[in-house]
Amino acid sequence: MSDILVVRDIEKTFGAVVAARDISVVVPVHQTVGIIGANGAGKTTFVNMITGHLTPSKGSIHFENKDITGLPSRDIVRLGISRSFQVAQVFPTMTVLENMRIASAIANSRDSILDRLFRPIDAPGAVVEADAALDLFQIARYRHAKAVTLPQGVRKLLDIAMAVAGSPRLLLLDEPTSGISIEEKFGLMEVVMSALKTRRITVLFVEHDMEIVGRFADRVLAFYDGTVIADAPPKAVLADPKVQTLISGTQRAHVGQADA
Amino acid sequence: MTMPARSSLLGALAFIAVAAVAPWMPPWLVSLATIAFANALVVLGLIILWRTGLVPFGQALFYAIGAYAVALIGRYTSVRDVFVVILAGAIFAGIAAYLVGFLLARYREIFFAMLSLAMSMILYGILVKTETLGSTDGFHVEAGTFFGYRPQGVWLNLSIYWLVLGFSAVMAWLVSLYFRSVAGSLSNPIRDNEIRVEFLGISVDRLIHLKLVVSGILAGIGGALAALAVQHVDPAMAYWTTSGGFVFVTILAGAGSVGAAFVGSLVFELVRSIAIDLVPGEWQMILGTVLLLTILFLPEGLGSLYGRLRRRKDAAS
Missing domain, CATH: 3.40.50.300 (P-loop containing nucleotide triphosphate hydrolases)
Structure with a gap:
């Protein structure tokens, strides 16, 4: 190993x-x-x-x-190398799905301004990945809830799911x-x-x-x-x-x- | 039809309609709408920053650079083509935004706002003190040509109006595409939580720098168009009250949609000219009241009315 x-x-x-x-x-x-x-x-x-x-x-x-x-x-x-935080770091005014889509879309983009300017946020690959991540972390049923309203445990799971988005x-x-x-x-x-x-x-x-x-x-x-x-x-x-x-x-x- | 497609179609139809009725509009309304839509391009840039939680109190900096670029080209060269001079205005404003961006992109909130204001007031000071640039009086802008064609009389105003509309339509479309890109979608996340954005592998400062350049280019195009429409530039274009006007329109329009910038800008110009007509001495009072009422009753701007209407319709159907 x-x-x-x-x-x-x-x-x-x-x-x-x-x-x-x-x-x-x-x-x-x-x-x-x-x-x-x-x-x-x-x-x-x-x-x-x-x-x-x-x-x-x-x-x-x-x-x-x-x-x-x-x-x-x-x-x-x-x-x-990714990380999650002691106090969950999510985007409070956005829904769980929007949070996850942002994370997946960034993970799918190349590290260049141009790539991010011309890559749509709702590219099919990233959307599928976001849905899969919500399922994997068992928070899919909260998908349309704003992150600020989530119970602490769900917010932590979202934080970790977003950290894992970049593989x-x-x-x-x-x-x-x-x-x-x-x-x-x-x-x-x-x-x-x-x-x-x-x-x-x-x-x-x-x-x-x-x-x-x-x-x-x-x-x-x-x-x-x-x-x-x-x-x-x-x-x-x-x-x-x-x-x-x-x-x-x-x-x-x-x-x-x-x-x- | 998907929502973006429906909005684009609606926007395209609206632009075609306001372009088609122009010959039957009274000349004062044509001039007013020309300025309103040119300024709406600046407001589009403000909306980009606004969504990120940044309010520039000095966007007139780029507006004035775009305008003076057009005026100076007219004065010192033989280039008259409107597309070339507007492109030049956009490029100069973009370069200026790129340069001040190295400083501005590191600041947030009131520090960002005041630093942006300071930058614009430096330009204002330079323009006022420079005799060759016309000092406080400014100077005349040569009329533009359209691929060699030189419109006269009433056709000049109409041509400029259609030119402004054309740029508005293209820019509105590009900005709505931008809002759907990965970079454009990161506005709300940055306002919400910069730490998370950084730990997703993105440099927030670099992204804000990009937004500054985009908004600077939009302001430059707006200024260039305004200079061609008014055929005059003066330092007031860089003054803080000009910047304040853009912020006013952004509040009135709301940052929710691209189309609202144009409606908001038109409403602003209409209210201002009616107010000046009614109470020449105290027109600011009426404008202030409108701002107050907007903040109290339409905190998300005129753009939110459309959303409310559609939600009511969706609920009914």
């Missing part, structure tokens, strides 16, 4: 504050990696550096053997279940993960719920104070005493449930 993402010694400092340091991670294709850690541990900073939202102060990031360190996010998206090979999900009720979390993750499996996408997801991490991740990165303190399969990481005291301490009940 080849490696899709190679992160070497990246560091991010904001003035005197070190948000991330000494992070080295190698992700093979088709792996699903869970990222855990307390608030402020550097999880989102890590995601932001890979997706070009932040430029690392030091170190390098390679995607499919290409150096993508410091590229603007729109170029990184074009190369095949990325690597997808980063920043807290896909935040703001979702406990009863709905598992259902949402089932939909997302099975959709991503059918598209054969490598996934990195940030998650606070240890039970979900244990259920869906092949491997877990535990962040603490800006660096990775554990990197192993979920069982091993969740059983790590350092992880238990520093991260999952307050959530031990959940770990117990996951083990049971």
Whole structure:
């Protein structure tokens, strides 16, 4: 199995504050990696550096053997890395279908102003793709609802569906279940993960719920104070005493449930 | 018939109708409609930016460049063909929009509006101070020829009117195509959420730059046509009240449809000339009242009336 993402010694400092340091991670294709850690541990900073939202102060990031360190996010998206957001980023005044059609139409256009000037938004290919994506993420019945009126879970699914429109090979999900009720979390993750499996996408997801991490991740990165303190399969990481005291301490009940 | 096809057909019929009745229209109405439709092209450009959430308070910059380009070609060269001089006006305005776009495309909201205003006032200042450009009085624009043909008397006004209508029809069609393209469809998304647009792999700044150039070209064509129609240019064409007028018409017309720009511009010119006729001293008051009533009762402009009508018809059938 080849490696899709190679992160070497990246560091991010904001003035005197070190948000991330000494992070080295190698992700093979088709792996699903869970990222855990307390608030402020550097999880989102890590995601932001890979997706070009932040430029690392030091170190390098390679995607499919290409150096993508410091590229603007729109170029990184074009190369095949997409992301969803902790707070779903959709177009609130537009319907679910319009949101999805925009995403599909952009994915189908070439990266040139001229191509986008002469390509109609309702080209048949993009329309079919948009419908298929809504079906895949099971939100087709909301197609004519304005995004602003959607329940939180549906909006999250739309956000992820739009991120997947460009057929990325690597997808980063920043807290896909935040703001979702406990009863709905598992259902949402089932939909997302099975959709991503059918598209054969490598996934990195940030998650606070240890039970979900244990259920869906092949491997877990535990962040603490800006660096990775554990990197192993979920069982091993969740059983790590350092992880238990520093991260999952307050959530031990959940770990117990996951083990049971 | 699909909706775009129905709108295009309706628009084409409307243009043919207003072109056909011209010889029977009173001359003052021909002149008024000529200016109204020339200005409507500028408004089309404003609508493009408006949908993106941007309001340019200085669109007169490109309008004046288009007009002065035509006037200067008439003064310093022997080129008189209207199509050539209008093309030149469009190109100069487009280049100006491309250049100021490097700065403007990085700003949003009130900063965009004021920076655009500042740019237009710089041009106004230059025009006022430049003696060779006629200073505050401006100067005369040579009458144009149509492929060598030089219309006289009443036919000159009618020819210009038809010329303006022709450009209006073509531009309205092109802009409606643009709105259905991927680039044109991204207006609402940009207004809604720039982060999502960037993370779909699009540079928002570059897209806004493109919209600026398109709207600048439209304003340049509008200015060039206005210069040919009035046969005079002066710095007032770059002044902020001219820009304000375009914003006024955009509010009156609404950004919902292409056709509304033409109806809105015509209504604006009619109301203005009637108001000036009725109360020469206080005509701005009437215009202000119209604006107030529009914002209160037709917040989405005259264009929304057509949509309301059609919805009522669809509901009835």
